[in-house]
Amino acid sequence: MNMLYILLLSLYLSSCTADDPLGNFCNENTNINSTSQVSLNIDRLLAEVVSKTSLTGYIAISSGKAPDKVYGLAQCRGDVSSKDCSTCIQDAAKQIRQSCPNQADARIWYDYCFLRYSTQNFIGEVDTSNGILYGNVANVTDPKSFKKQLGALMDNIRSEAVMPNTQGLGKAKTKLSPFVTLYALVQCTRDLSKINCAQCLAIAVENFENFCDSRKGCRVLYSSCYVRYELYPFFFPLDSNNGTSVGKTVRIFRP
Known part of the structure; x- marks a missing residue:
């Protein structure tokens, strides 16, 4: 259990x-x-x-x-x-x-x-049995709108990650307001097939609702894939926009 x-x-x-x-x-x-x-x-x-x-x-x-x-x-x-x-x-x-x-x-x-x-051959298999979750303790001010825009952004980059020649990586940003930008990145390990990559990312993103509901930032790290979103630039090339402060986070370990 x-x-x-x-x-x-x-x-x-x-x-x-x-x-x-x-x-x-x-x-x-x-x-x-x-x-x-x-x-x-x-x-x-x-x-x-x-x-x-x-x-x-x-x-x-x-x-x-x-x-x-x-x-x-x-x-x-x-x-x-x-x-x-x-x-x-x-x-x-x-x-x-x-x-x-x-x-x-x-x-x-x-x-x-x-x-x-x-010592067990895990290459090519989806592994979400062990993971780490980080969630910002601060919540967004408009959860309904935020969830909608986060969902659309995640759908886009998850689709990108399973496209040919992306090596399992998808990343993008979207403007939430003139002063706030949402950044998101997903990545699968390259040993996974497109179907397995999509499966792993879907499981990882489900944690947004379960553990990071309406939070300003969240990271889910599994052995086969990684998903993250923040209200500040964290992937390269970095924006000049510093976004919001990181603040405190909750770390959750799933053995």
Whole structure:
């Protein structure tokens, strides 16, 4: 049975950096010895992930032979530079081994990238079993109009994400008023088919209604896709419009 853990965080734009992990998941049912062959295969896999991911912003690989074979996937957010991608993946590879030193199934989320590995072959499968949600605690002033415009914007970028040559990425903005702009971004991991990508994004967006109803910002991070909207620019290229302040957020972890 899934459970929700809620933690109030005082996160401000000035204190948030791309270097900070948004969260991680260490599967305690997959404990291994640090000297085992699986652990060695993980280290080899991470070395390859670090050296190759930034070339295209994505990698899906395996290391070793059965029964100790390890599968891995890493992906950067589609709008970030190769330099930022490389830095993020390096941080992720280091931090995931520190956070999950004895688990054969682990994932870590950053603002700019995502990394996971497992002894089970997950490549191509939709995974929404574990996720992290961030929601701004402040609400919009006109929920009915906001939901309508957010829904239309999300429909557009979800359609974009499953189009050829978009590599699972969709992003756009829309004016809510002369002074307020809504920004949104969605992305699937590139191993997913169009149908699986659409399915993952649909599940992720459902959380807007359940956990971020009428909030000024929300992020949903799964192992297979990522969705986010804000009332300030957060994807590249950045607008000169600073929008509204970030304020406090609620962090929810779904194991």
